[in-house]
Amino acid sequence: xxxxxxxxxxxxxxxxxxxxxxxxxxxxxxxxxxxxxxxxxxxxxxxxxxxxxxxxxxxxxxxxxxxxxxxxxxxxxxxxxxxxxxxxxxxxxxxxxxxxxxxxxxxxxxxxxxxxxxxxxxxxxxxxxxxxxxxxxxxxxxxxxxxxxxxxxxxxxxxxxxxxxxxxxxxxxxxxxxxxxxxxxxxxxxxxxxxxxxxxxxxxxxxxxxxxxxxxxxxxxxxxxxxxxxxxxxxxxxxxxxxxxxxxxxxxxxxxxxxxxxxxxxxxxxxxxxxxxxxxxxxxxxxxxxxxxxxxxxxxxxxxxxxxxxxxxxxxxxxxxxxxxxxxxxxxxxxx
Numbered sequence: 001x002x003x004x005x006x007x008x009x010x011x012x013x014x015x016x017x018x019x020x021x022x023x024x025x026x027x028x029x030x031x032x033x034x035x036x037x038x039x040x041x042x043x044x045x046x047x048x049x050x051x052x053x054x055x056x057x058x059x060x061x062x063x064x065x066x067x068x069x070x071x072x073x074x075x076x077x078x079x080x081x082x083x084x085x086x087x088x089x090x091x092x093x094x095x096x097x098x099x100x101x102x103x104x105x106x107x108x109x110x111x112x113x114x115x116x117x118x119x120x121x122x123x124x125x126x127x128x129x130x131x132x133x134x135x136x137x138x139x140x141x142x143x144x145x146x147x148x149x150x151x152x153x154x155x156x157x158x159x160x161x162x163x164x165x166x167x168x169x170x171x172x173x174x175x176x177x178x179x180x181x182x183x184x185x186x187x188x189x190x191x192x193x194x195x196x197x198x199x200x201x202x203x204x205x206x207x208x209x210x211x212x213x214x215x216x217x218x219x220x221x222x223x224x225x226x227x228x229x230x231x232x233x234x235x236x237x238x239x240x241x242x243x244x245x246x247x248x249x250x251x252x253x254x255x256x257x258x259x260x261x262x263x264x265x266x267x268x269x270x271x272x273x274x275x276x277x278x279x280x281x282x283x284x285x286x287x288x289x290x291x292x293x294x295x296x297x298x299x300x301x302x303x304x305x306x307x308x309x310x311x312x313x314x315x316x317x318x319x320x321x322x323x324x325x326x327x328x329x330x331x332x333x334x335x336x
Contacts, residue, residue: 135162
């Protein structure tokens with residue numbers, strides 16, 4: 001598998017005063033009917049009550065691909081709850097921020113302990129053959145050691161692209177890791193010969209202002225006709241994105257708040273992100289829909305809704321479409 005590392009100009013990220021190192025994300029199941037989105041007919045037969053029993057079929061290669069299209073510029077996005085995604089980008093299969101084994105508790109379950117609602121019986125063996133593991137941040141809700149340790153036992157040679165902040169956690173597990181600073185990029189070549197480019201962007205700073213920011217990513221399709229942007233906090237460096245474009249933006253749109261802390265941004269910030277990148281499609285991450293308990297869960301509040309985000313977006317970017325994913329079901333996006 002060939003990789004190539006390149007650098008791009010980067011403007012240092014400024015810390016947001018309200019940011020806290022605790023962030024939690026999830027999504028309730030929902031579905032979109034917007035064209036040109038296509039969902040596998042097998043997926044449409046699933047109900048949320050059956051998701052646990054059929055999770056293997058949902059995320060298998062056959063059903064995730066789900067389309068007879070031979071075009072390589074296609075994104076197939078399967079949301080696996082929490083911060084976890086399985087992407088098929090023109091045949092290149094990428095696992096993103098997986099939380100697939102056990103709960104999310106940051107090692108302090110009395111403070112916060114969260115389980116998935118819909119894909120409860122998911123197993124690592126249900127995944128298709130992967131080409132890359134993509135890690136945005138170094139904390140447990142992205143770099144989840146309960147998941148990564150058994151995954152590394154299965155595939156220690158798996159190509160990994162990650163923030164350098166996760167190096168102490170990933171180096172003992174995987175032997176094929178590329179750490180990207182914001183502005184750097186790497187090419188990934190899959191077994192089928194398809195090649196995509198992943199470029200890191202600046203995400204949140206989880207610590208003192210001089211600390212390296214975590215990562216967001218721009219992912220370009222094999223023929224470079226579609227680009228996806230992903231950052232799971234809706235925290236971004238405007239200066240470093242001003243000259244970038246992304247057809248698809250995956251972002252939280254509902255704010256998550258603790259007293260005096262913004263855990264996850266959204267709403268007007270998500271609208272400005274979509275406008276900045278000239279997005280055609282916004283795939284919203286629904287926050288806070290895990291089965292959670294603990295002190296933080298009891299005081300966590302939300303601000304805004306999907307509908308209020310749509311209203312804000314319509315004023316600023318009226319031609320953009322909001323595509324709401326179903327947990328476990330591939331959402332296919334291609335150029336018309």
